[in-house]
Amino acid sequence: MKRQTLKIGFIALFISILLLSAAFAESTGILKGKVTDLKSKKPIKGATIEFAEINLKTKTLRNGIYTFKKVPFGEYTIRVSANGYYSKVIENVKISKKEQVLNFQLEKKPEEKKDKLVQISIESLKTSSPAPKPQMSPPPPPIPTPVPEPSPEPTGTRPTGPQPVTGTKIPVHGGDTLPNDMPYDSVFFENYGVNPFVDTEDDHLSTFGVDVDNASYVIARRYLNDGNIPNKDSVRTEEFLNYFDYDYTPPKKGAFNVDLDMAPNEFGKNTYLMRIGIQGQVIAKEDRKPAVLTFVIDVSGSMRRENRIGLVKKALRLLVDELDERDKIGIVIYGSNAKVLMEHKSIENKKQILKAIDKLEARGSTYAEKGISLGYELALKYYEPGFINRVILCSDGVANVGRTGADDILKEISFYVKKGITLSAIGVGMGNYNDVLLEKLGNKGNGYYAYMDTLEEANKIFVDNLTGTLQVIAFDTKVQVDFNPEVVRSYRLLGYENRDIADNKFRDDKEDAGEVGGGHSVTVLYEVKLWKEKKGKIATVYLRYKEPVTRTEVIEENFSISTDELIKSFNRAPDNMKLAACVAQFAEILKKSYWAKDEKLTHIIEIMNTIPKKFRTEKEIKEFIELVKKADKLTEE
Numbered sequence: 180m181k182r183q184t185l186k187i188g189f190i191a192l193f194i195s196i197l198l199l200s201a202a203f204a205e206s207t208g209i210l211k212g213k214v215t216d217l218k219s220k221k222p223i224k225g226a227t228i229e230f231a232e233i234n235l236k237t238k239t240l241r242n243g244i245y246t247f248k249k250v251p252f253g254e255y256t257i258r259v260s261a262n263g264y265y266s267k268v269i270e271n272v273k274i275s276k277k278e279q280v281l282n283f284q285l286e287k288k289p290e291e292k293k294d295k296l297v298q299i300s301i302e303s304l305k306t307s308s309p310a311p312k313p314q315m316s317p318p319p320p321p322i323p324t325p326v327p328e329p330s331p332e333p334t335g336t337r338p339t340g341p342q343p344v345t346g347t348k349i350p351v352h353g354g355d356t357l358p359n360d361m362p363y364d365s366v367f368f369e370n371y372g373v374n375p376f377v378d379t380e381d382d383h384l385s386t387f388g389v390d391v392d393n394a395s396y397v398i399a400r401r402y403l404n405d406g407n408i409p410n411k412d413s414v415r416t417e418e419f420l421n422y423f424d425y426d427y428t429p430p431k432k433g434a435f436n437v438d439l440d441m442a443p444n445e446f447g448k449n450t451y452l453m454r455i456g457i458q459g460q461v462i463a464k465e466d467r468k469p470a471v472l473t474f475v476i477d478v479s480g481s482m483r484r485e486n487r488i489g490l491v492k493k494a495l496r497l498l499v500d501e502l503d504e505r506d507k508i509g510i511v512i513y514g515s516n517a518k519v520l521m522e523h524k525s526i527e528n529k530k531q532i533l534k535a536i537d538k539l540e541a542r543g544s545t546y547a548e549k550g551i552s553l554g555y556e557l558a559l560k561y562y563e564p565g566f567i568n569r570v571i572l573c574s575d576g577v578a579n580v581g582r583t584g585a586d587d588i589l590k591e592i593s594f595y596v597k598k599g600i601t602l603s604a605i606g607v608g609m610g611n612y613n614d615v616l617l618e619k620l621g622n623k624g625n626g627y628y629a630y631m632d633t634l635e636e637a638n639k640i641f642v643d644n645l646t647g648t649l650q651v652i653a654f655d656t657k658v659q660v661d662f663n664p665e666v667v668r669s670y671r672l673l674g675y676e677n678r679d680i681a682d683n684k685f686r687d688d689k690e691d692a693g694e695v696g697g698g699h700s701v702t703v704l705y706e707v708k709l710w711k712e713k714k715g716k717i718a719t720v721y722l723r724y725k726e727p728v729t730r731t732e733v734i735e736e737n738f739s740i741s742t743d744e745l746i747k748s749f750n751r752a753p754d755n756m757k758l759a760a761c762v763a764q765f766a767e768i769l770k771k772s773y774w775a776k777d778e779k780l781t782h783i784i785e786i787m788n789t790i791p792k793k794f795r796t797e798k799e800i801k802e803f804i805e806l807v808k809k810a811d812k813l814t815e816e
Contacts, residue, residue: 207251207252208275209250209277209278210247210250210281211247211280214259214261214282214284215282216285222244224241225239226245226259227261228247230250230256230257231255231258231594231598232255232256235247251274252274252275256268256270256593256594257272259285265285265287265288266285267283267285268593269283362402364610365577366413366610366613366614369412369614369615369618370412371415371677373767374672374674374675374676375671376670376708377671379664379669384685385662385670385705387679388692388693389656389695390622390693391421391627391694391700392417392621392627392628393419393422394614394628395414395415395419395630396419396422397636398606399806400802400806402609403806404632409769411770412770414766415676415677416674417673417675419674419762419765420759420763421700422762423758423800425700425755427457427458428458429460433734434695434726435460435653435695435724435736437455437456437458438456439453439454439720440454441453442747442749442752442756443746443748444760445760446760447774449708450708452706453670453706453718457702457703457722459696459698459701461697462646463646464645467645467646468567468650469506469563470506470567470569471509471558471566471568472571472649473510473523473561473570474495474536474554474571474573475511475553475570476495476513476520477514477541477572477575478514478539478543479513479542479543480514480543480544481575482541482574483541487541488541490637491539491573493637494573494634495536495573496536497637497641497642498571498642498645499526504526504527506525508521508526509521509522511554511557513545513547513549514541514542514543516543520535522561523561544580545579547578548578548581548588549580551570551572552591555592555600562600567601567649568600568601569600569626570624571605573605575608576614576617577613589619592624601625601694602620603621603629605631606628607630609632623691644698647696650697653694653725653727654694654724655691655693655694655725656694656722656724657685657690657692658720658722659685659720659721660718662707662718665710665715666714666717667709668709668710670708671705671774672703672704673766674766678693680692685723688725692724695724702759709742714743716740716741718739718740719739720739721736722735722737750789757786758787765783765807768780783807784808787803787807
């Protein structure tokens with residue numbers, strides 16, 4: 180009897196294994212195809228095909244054929260690459276049947292002119308004779324070789340007024356006078372428009388991805404300290420707001436604490452100002468995760484203007500000094516070509532890392548695509564699960580070799596983001612500067628975008644806020660505000676024009692949104708028109724994000740505000756709310772918003788003067804007031 184029972188048990192187990200095997204087989208498919216040259220149609224041998232979300236990778240055979248035999252059903256991002264070809268990233272590839280065929284065509288890169296990237300050798304530094312001056316042999320388009328200048332001085336020490344167009348300010352397009360009376364040559368910004376008022380009867384939902392960048396404010400400061408009115412397209416209201424610390428209360432548990440308040444609007448006619456203050460979890464320095472950092476440094480000729488490369492070197496030294504023995508650093512450089520300057524080393528090899536940074540010298544064209552791609556490849560090679568795996572790009576953003584548009588480079592980034600490698604873009608310089616590319620790289624790279632105009636600003640990024648710079652506490656963070664049409668007549672979101680998300684995508688967790696670092700805060704302002712005499716709930720704010728470890732658990736919270744919570748007058752509003760209102764209005768005036776066309780900069784100064792002196796004299800707030808005064812004076816002139 181026991182033997183018979185045992186036999187039956189074995190048979191049942193065997194059948195179970197067969198059933199499980201069959202079920203597994205049914206839930207996996209075969210993916211195969213061919214990789215060929217776009218023009219010649221010839222097969223490409225040795226091309227790499229790899230999945231972002233799972234650890235699957237293979238190479239093509241001599242006939243260009245590849246095969247994956249067991250791919251779990253699902254939706255994937257696939258990258259195809261081969262030596263001498265532009266890589267290709269295909270998103271949303273669905274594996275849902277037993278066998279699928281997916282062919283790829285790769286575009287050949289133009290022949291590269293070999294141009295060695297020059298660094299100052301340690302040996303040459305030891306000799307008494309000066310190092311030979313590198314000769315440029317740049318591929319088209321040519322870039323003038325400017326004379327190095329001293330490193331930028333701290334904010335406020337630059338001469339104001341129009342600057343002579345000589346030396347390092349020679350326009351890249353030639354001549355000695357800038358076209359259209361522009362203060363800087365070859366700067367690139369994108370106009371995202373200005374949000375209008377929306378009637379709640381037409382759309383009572385407002386949805387966007389959060390933003391913690393502050394580059395736009397620092398760029399405006401650079402303009403004003405140089406004696407120039409900022410380019411209106413460079414102004415992003417949310418990034419002006421992000422620059423300031425509003426002293427929000429950190430969460431006692433969880434990733435965020437959210438405060439809501441609302442008061443009559445000093446700057447808008449018959450409107451209220453609704454503020455959403457989102458404070459991220461503060462992470463102590465000793466609790467920061469260890470980091471694998473890959474510096475990708477632009478060493479093209481334009482990085483010699485204003486000694487931009489000098490500022491980058493000083494900034495990276497600051498960052499290295501803040502790291503500890505758990506952290507690793509690798510360095511990729513790019514000019515006319517790209518190369519790995521240093522494979523990842525532990526911070527215990529600090530002297531070697533600093534020597535490598537000190538050896539950087541700028542020359543040649545700007546092959547940004549190659550540099551970023553090589554940086555990611557190096558980061559993937561040294562990837563550490565559970566660590567911060569971050570690429571830090573330092574550049575003026577102007578690419579002129581290979582694929583130079585943001586969209587092409589962003590496709591490449593999306594693959595590595597899914598692998599768990601984030602990117603921060605740090606911009607330097609003005610004149611021959613591409614804000615468009617750097618802002619999009621920081622956004623899509625799941626990191627952030629910052630601008631360094633001084634060593635003091637570099638200190639804020641890499642020393643004062645190091646944990647927030649490196650460690651993400653929430654991915655794909657979205658906000659949706661549901662305004663009550665019974666109480667709210669219309670509303671207008673200040674800023675976030677390029678972070679708009681379709682209302683029906685708020686709970687679609689494949690939708691890309693903003694990342695928030697440890698200790699970061701987000702300030703959101705709405706101008707709101709209420710129906711007279713109506714009482715009740717004004718709005719419900721929904722906050723949705725992915726937790727940072729697995730990025731699969733999604734957390735959603737909601738917060739409401741009602742008419743009985745309204746602050747009676749703007750004068751009674753908290754000082755930090757008044758500051759936020761003034762900062763946003765400054766941005767709206769500079770970007771020439773229709774809704775601020777009748778406002779004067781002097782009105783902002785008047786409001787700031789009502790704030791207690793102790794608050795006003797804080798360094799960043801005092802500087803803000805001076806910038807408003809400079810803008811007012813330049814406007815009059």
